[in-house]
Amino acid sequence: MQQIALPQEWLNWIKENISRGCDINMLTNIMVGKGYAPSLAIQAITMIKEGKDVTSVSNNIAGAMMGGERVDYTYETPRVPLNTNYIDTSDKRVYIGMKMEKPTIMTFDNLMSPEECDELVKRSSGRMQQSRVVDDATGKESLHKDRTSEGTFFKFMEDDFIAMLDRRIAEVMHWPAENGEGIQILHYRPGGEYKAHFDYFPYDVAGSQRHLATGGQRVSTLVMYLNDVEQGGETTFPDIGVSVVPKKGSAVYFEYCNSKGQVDKLTLHAGNPVVKGEKWICTKWMRQNKYN
Ligand SMILES: O=C(O)CCC(=O)C(=O)O
Numbered sequence: 001m002q003q004i005a006l007p008q009e010w011l012n013w014i015k016e017n018i019s020r021g022c023d024i025n026m027l028t029n030i031m032v033g034k035g036y037a038p039s040l041a042i043q044a045i046t047m048i049k050e051g052k053d054v055t056s057v058s059n060n061i062a063g064a065m066m067g068g069e070r071v072d073y074t075y076e077t078p079r080v081p082l083n084t085n086y087i088d089t090s091d092k093r094v095y096i097g098m099k100m101e102k103p104t105i106m107t108f109d110n111l112m113s114p115e116e117c118d119e120l121v122k123r124s125s126g127r128m129q130q131s132r133v134v135d136d137a138t139g140k141e142s143l144h145k146d147r148t149s150e151g152t153f154f155k156f157m158e159d160d161f162i163a164m165l166d167r168r169i170a171e172v173m174h175w176p177a178e179n180g181e182g183i184q185i186l187h188y189r190p191g192g193e194y195k196a197h198f199d200y201f202p203y204d205v206a207g208s209q210r211h212l213a214t215g216g217q218r219v220s221t222l223v224m225y226l227n228d229v230e231q232g233g234e235t236t237f238p239d240i241g242v243s244v245v246p247k248k249g250s251a252v253y254f255e256y257c258n259s260k261g262q263v264d265k266l267t268l269h270a271g272n273p274v275v276k277g278e279k280w281i282c283t284k285w286m287r288q289n290k291y292n
């Protein structure tokens with residue numbers, strides 16, 4: 001008998017999730033995120049969904065597959081075109097400051113006017129709360145020492161002003177506006193930081209499942225700087241040695257989830273501690289599917 005390609009616990013996991021009515025794409029994404037070849041994941045899920053006995057599935061998969069090989073992130077054509085120096089949105093021309101293909105990172109010089117930045121800060125004051133992070137085990141949000149900032153969310157298209165920004169942001173990110181989470185405002189005081197993290201939901205932690213269930217994985221991020229920071233507060237990508245300096249009205253874009261649902265670990269990033277001054281940002285996270 002040939003070697004079983006997928007460990008028994010994965011077969012059980014697929015069976016259990018299918019019987020709970022989980023989305024097949026989501027299950028595939030989770031397995032791909034754990035390093036299994038998409039073809040292996042799809043075949044295993046499809047066979048189990050067709051009601052085949054788990055043991056026979058193991059053997060069939062073993063015959064059909066090369067084994068549960070791990071796959072690296074496959075870079076596809078970036079969503080935001082790299083072969084242009086500016087992007088014309090419906091209401092303004094946004095200039096590209098820096099671009100990088102692998103991982104895909106870009107900066108934009110003038111995404112928001114100084115007045116729009118001030119307006120966002122003004123509207124956020126009074127509704128700020130201590131920032132939370134997603135707990136790996138439960139998926140619930142909790143206070144965390146790695147994220148020392150205050151923040152607030154605006155509902156998607158909450159009013160005309162926010163809707164204008166939501167639309168412009170989506171045009172720049174080249175992704176449907178309705179796939180976007182509502183923009184988040186963050187405020188860091190001196191010493192405030194956001195330690196290295198991924199914006200995507202790790203597939204292998206239980207707490208991610210409730211987030212993946214609506215809209216799927218996050219695919220890209222746009223961090224917009226709402227003020228000048230005197231010292232510190234850079235957005236850094238420690239594994240590739242890139243730091244983006246905050247500048248009022250400018251933004252950094254990065255993408256990390258391809259059409260197969262694989263995620264790019266090179267987009268590990270942090271908000272460096274603010275040394276002098278304060279830092280206000282506005283973040284947009286895009287999902288694979290419709291979120292709103
Ligand atoms: O503060 C920063 O520069 C990074 C913020 C960030 O990583 C996020 O909002 O996901």
Ligand SMILES: [Fe+2]
Binds near residue numbers: 197198199221269
């Ligand atoms: Fe982030």
